Amino acid sequence: AQSVAQPEDQVNVAEGNPLTVKCTYSVSGNPYLFWYVQYPNRGLQFLLKYITGDNLVKGSYGFEAEFNKSQTSFHLKKPSALVSDSALYFCAVRDQTGANNLFFGTGTRLTVIP
Amino acid sequence: NAGVTQTPKFQVLKTGQSMTLQCAQDMNHNSMYWYRQDPGMGLRLIYYSASEGTTDKGEVPNGYNVSRLNKREFSLRLESAAPSQTSVYFCASKMDRTNYGYTFGSGTRLTVV
Numbered sequence: 026a027q028s029v030a031q032p033e034d035q036v037n038v039a040e041g042n043p044l045t046v047k048c049t050y051s052v053s054g055n056p057y058l059f060w061y062v063q064y065p066n067r068g069l070q071f072l073l074k075y076i077t078g079d080n081l082v083k084g085s086y087g088f089e090a091e092f093n094k095s096q097t098s099f100h101l102k103k104p105s106a107l108v109s110d111s112a113l114y115f116c117a118v119r120d121q122t123g124a125n126n127l128f129f130g131t132g133t134r135l136t137v138i139p
Numbered sequence: 140n141a142g143v144t145q146t147p148k149f150q151v152l153k154t155g156q157s158m159t160l161q162c163a164q165d166m167n168h169n170s171m172y173w174y175r176q177d178p179g180m181g182l183r184l185i186y187y188s189a190s191e192g193t194t195d196k197g198e199v200p201n202g203y204n205v206s207r208l209n210k211r212e213f214s215l216r217l218e219s220a221a222p223s224q225t226s227v228y229f230c231a232s233k234m235d236r237t238n239y240g241y242t243f244g245s246g247t248r249l250t251v252v
Contacts (some may be wrong), residue, residue: 068243
């Protein structure tokens with residue numbers, strides 16, 4: 026069965042510093058991986074996805090993610106954090122049974138400190 | 140604005156009461172989903188509808204029923220609410236099997252007392 030793990034419940038980073046939100050996955054076969062962001066009292070918003078191709082994927086709001094097959098990781102990164110990046114971030118993997126649903130991680134709360 | 144609309148935004152129920160959560164999308168998407176979000180557990184899929192006229196169970200379907208009324212609307216019903224169903228419920232949709240970008244509604248915060 027496929028799954029994703031987000032090992033950190035909370036990440037704090039100073040404004041202007043680089044940020045990383047970690048995600049590891051477990052799938053049999055090629056993974057389809059996603060990052061979503063949730064701002065307070067809002068639904069999730071799509072940030073980026075990895076389907077195939079370059080291991081470095083660029084997404085919305087200056088975020089990028091690095092797919093690493095040997096480490097089964099898909100970490101979300103941004104070179105310079107903004108206070109407005111403070112939110113809840115979810116990693117997700119596509120269901121490989123054919124239903125194309127997404128399985129989400131437990132989420133990581135990012136706080137950017139001014 | 141185009142998107143996914145959920146109603147109501149907030150609801151308090153007594154144990155044993157029933158209610159229906161409504162979801163509608165105006166993007167002509169084929170697939171629709173209901174998730175619940177609980178602290179420390181992320182989002183878990185309750186039911187989904189891959190196309191109009193079809194529905195399937197997700198990870199946590201017990202205690203829920205769904206109806207895909209038409210292409211736009213996908214409702215979630217709690218027949219006899221329990222405190223364990225206190226959660227934030229999200230509806231989502233996407234175009235088809237080749238488009239993996241979900242569009243989420245803003246959620247319904249449900250409390251069962």
